[in-house]
Amino acid sequence: MKTFTNTNPNSLDQAVSLVQQARTNGQTASLVGGGSDLLALVKDFIVKPDVLVNLKTIKGLDQVVPEAGGVHIGGLITLDALGSHPVIRSQYTVLAEAAETVATPQIRNVGTLGGNVCQRPWCWYFRNGFPCLKNGGSMCYSVGGENQFHAIFGGGPSYIVHPSDTATALVALGAKFRVVGPSGERVVPGADFFVLPRQDSTRENILAPGELLSAVQLAPAPPGRRSTYNKVLDREAWTHAVVSAAVVLDMDREICRSASVVLGGVAPIPWRVPDAERLLAGQRITPALASKVGEAAVAGAQPLTKNAYKVPMTKALVRRTVLALATRA
Amino acid sequence: MSRPSKLTPLKTIGHPTARIDAVERVTGKATYTGDVHLPGMLYARVLRSPHAHARIRQIDASKALALAGVKFVLTHENCSVVWGAGSISGGRQYVDDIKKITRHKRYLFNNPVRFFGEPVAAVAATNRHLAEEAVRLINVDYEVLPFVLDQEAALRPESVKIWPEGNLSPTAKNEMEPEVYRRGNVEEGFRTADFVFEDRYTTTYVHNAQMEPRLCVAGWEGDKLTLYTPTQGTSNCRHDMARDLGIPDEKVRVICKYMGGGFGNKNQNQDADLIAAVLAKETGAPVKLELSRKEDFIGVHGRWPTTQYYKVGVSRDGVLQALQLRGYSGMGPYRKNTGGIGGIELYQCPNVESVTYPVYTNRAVSGNYRAPEFPQGFFGIESMMDDVAYKMKMDPVEFVLKNMTRKSDDEVPYTNYTLEECIRRGAEAFEWKKRWHPPGADPGPIKRGVGMAFMALRSPTGQSSAVIRLDSNGRYTVFVGVTDIGAGAKTTMALIAAEALGVPLSNIEIVWGDTDRCPYSVGESGSRTTDMTGYAVIEAAHDLKRQIAAKGLPKGDNVLIASASPNPTSEGKVRKAFGAHFVEVEVDTELGRVRVLKYLAVQDSGRILNPLTATSQVKGGATQGIGMALHEDLLYDRQTGQPLTTGYYGTRIMTHLDAPEIEVIFIESDDGYGPFGAKCIGEAGIVHAVAAVGNAVFNAIGRRMKDLPITRDKILGALV
């Protein structure tokens, strides 16, 4: 591995200033949560930090705290803690379920929510060090190459899919992302946090160098809420989603008041499907409606040469997820 | 596991016995090569080609050498050692002469480089991070050349010639000819057949992915090399090292105590062994060379990908009349193995023709992986036959029973024959008749289906050696040149010795894995160790018993030493192990997921010496076969010729949650050959597993999956 200096900030401000300091010295700095993603990139010389800013030494960033009727989840909470937290499990089930599908127990024991949301793409060209857009180059290799796992929505000029399971769930829950940086703190809705490649192909979210994700905020879960996360994987565990669906239904007895349908594995950002949500709002969810919702979820999909299979897969996954959730006792 | 046995029970053999070294393995005390640390040891790293095919114009290592602690850089400019086992005409890996005459020599560092990942330079430095950094400081100027990845495409005239003579890899006679087998007259057979079917099947490059990546530690004392390396054959490795370095065999000592698997990935010597040896010589210090997981995937070898064209002629009553295979095997740019495609021999048929082309491509090199030429070929032909049965409206099991092999090449008798019993017993235990339904008949959307495949696999006898020493304390020390790759050879040898000597297992000690201490052994490959070295142990035990009878037990400081180097034959008959796998899958026709619900392996491997470890072997093989059927592929980018899916994540190796319960039934027999009638088992679990899964998927969805692996995209693609 290349040499670097590990630093252990004890506050967010210090973390931010360590990054700034490094940058002023002409060095590169990387934030570390659990390091389960970052370290492999460093080993492969894809990320070449001179300084690591180890966020785990900041106290208190790993808590779930009640806030304005909802919760505030520290960005350094581990996925294991998140997935087993009683409030998250009962009120924000989709998030707990998403966290539980990530990789393996070992990764969930160190991997943080912040790191999970901010993990770099798992496009095999990027990870193998091809000089593509994400690696500072000027072309995307997936378009003319192997794009089995790439985007069917929102692609271009890069066709990555957003790899994070929890991000998909967070967007479905309408989470707000708390960003801390040199100019203080801001709170950003999910729709604005993630960035399409056509806005900026070098990064996946709005975080500027020196900024970090300190927490996410979730509004109170209204009565009658049900939510779930379903993930299609290429083997039974330890891989990213081929396609996933995070569905939140706010039910009034048999009737769905409002719904949120967000897809993972299909687009460079967690992909919200407003048409599907509109179809559900105010309706009794029947198999026929669920099918329509599935159709709506894939309307306008633009598959590449080798990923058209994701269209029927997504359709079926959304249909099944919506139906199963609606009929769940 | 159930084990009805018609054999006379033995005392030590045939009972489930924990491995004699199991405690070492569960306490972390077993020493693997990576655990070897020698004083003053340097670390080496290899710079590998970032191109599929390129000529090196210039190498500038000055920046690397300028780093303090960097001791030496090897490149093609200062090292011309030929790696004999790295490219062999005909891929006959155990024939020394061919390694010397082969036309397409593989140097440790070649120019041009012919695949992504081929070594370009190697660095020795005081620590591994430094060596890694130094490798990145070596500047190489490449002239990038065109490349070809596909084995069929490589034979087209417009494809780049990887070697001046072209891309058909030469035979053992150094001729540019395909491998041909003929019996009867296929053209005639097709003319008289009532039905003729044709199809094409493909299989992918599947990596052994053994848990321990290749690595080694090499050190010289004067003119003698000691090499710690995970090799499946210490004797072969020693000889290969000596030949390649131009020194006598006795100047090389190879040590391999514990090894983290291999499945054929660690046969003989590897270029890494030679590179470390040369670096150690140059620097005067021991050198440890460790391959990363990615380097292991692309820098050693995996199963050869194949394209198989079949033509099958059948009579109206479903009897085979003619059988033809034209096959292409992608060998990478260097020939490490035969590139054969097994499977034709599974069927009884008067007219057979098989023509296989081992082809050079600019992919990672192909070589041994557990039953090198079989799982891919068995998948092709047993899928083909399953399809023929379907088209003939026959139950696939009935079709097999009608057409399966009964004599080797329809001519030479087997030493014994239990194939039919394996199939019938399996069909009954699996309740085949109850579970089978016409393909695609399950209404779904999650559809069940069953499949079956069978095997007959060579179980050769041959030469090996053993030495047994008896001291006055009643300790029997057995010296065998085996290494323990995971199949439990050490334990098996101890069991055989205890049985043959008529003493308790606890009186036996095994000395293994060190060429300076142990006699020749064939190596843990080709499912031969138990048969060949085990047989030598029996012979040595007989020798010892004769000595005891003549001289009495040793007293005081005296010892008795017995040895044997037998080379038994099967007296003109062909020795094979037999088996059949039955599998039930569930296919989600909307999400493309395949789950194995039930898996039954019926296996005749002769007498089962240790049911505990034998069962593990079958389970492991079958599970690897399922992985090959459903997941594994080393995918290449066609634009650049670079691999994309190295590693366990990339190639989707089966996890705990993927692995089904594998039920194993042994049908035991004793054909009078081999140690107490034992036959091969190490490879027997995987060879037909792939076909069995493929056939089950067909039965579930009614669509034939002809290209491995059977991934979700292919299933959904077939169903639109």
Next chain:
Amino acid sequence: MSKRKHDISRRQFLEGSGAVLVAATAGPKLSAQLSSSIQPETGGATREVPSTAIRLVVNGTEHRLEVEDRWTLAEVLRDHLGLTGTKIGCNRGECGACTVLLDGKPVYSCSNLAVWADGREVRTVEGLAHGDQLDPLQRAFVEHDGPQCGFCTSGQLMSARGLLTRNPHPTAREVRAAMTGNICRCSNYNRYVEAVLAASSTRDAKTSDRGAGRSTAPGRRGAKASARAGGA
């Protein structure tokens, strides 16, 4: 780059080796090139490699070490504390061979830097048994033929230990889920699950944690760890 003269032993080595010389003539470059050595001049640029003093409690024994910031926990355990029972199969969170318990939870020691484990408790396979008395899991692994090649075994054991301490009587499904981060390429999965279930039915399934805080035998090179840590 100045050329250093070749030392004699190497020349003898090359001259005494027919194959090498034959190879050389047929090779891409001629044997004359063999003596154009690419060898470092004495000295060379020295660089600062950032390192940090840390404290690790490993299998109950406290270690104070000076580690390079870039060293992984696996590397420190294996190379600097002599605890080579922890294996490295992929060095990137893909295989599980390096699994250890960090404050009681299974983690990949290849994917954690040693500096991140500062002040924490690590338990490795060497810390499972107490003297000759094996952990119930180890006993079960022996009896049920858990290890084939054994390279994944330490990792399997540590994941299983993490599970049983938390949940002494898991179902088969729970065992698979808890151990899914441990590949076994020998694919002895059935055996491992069997063994963990067997161990979970023993009376002392959960109790093997009593090693914490006790001093266990230090690793082979343990004593010299601090001295070695800076330079190796």
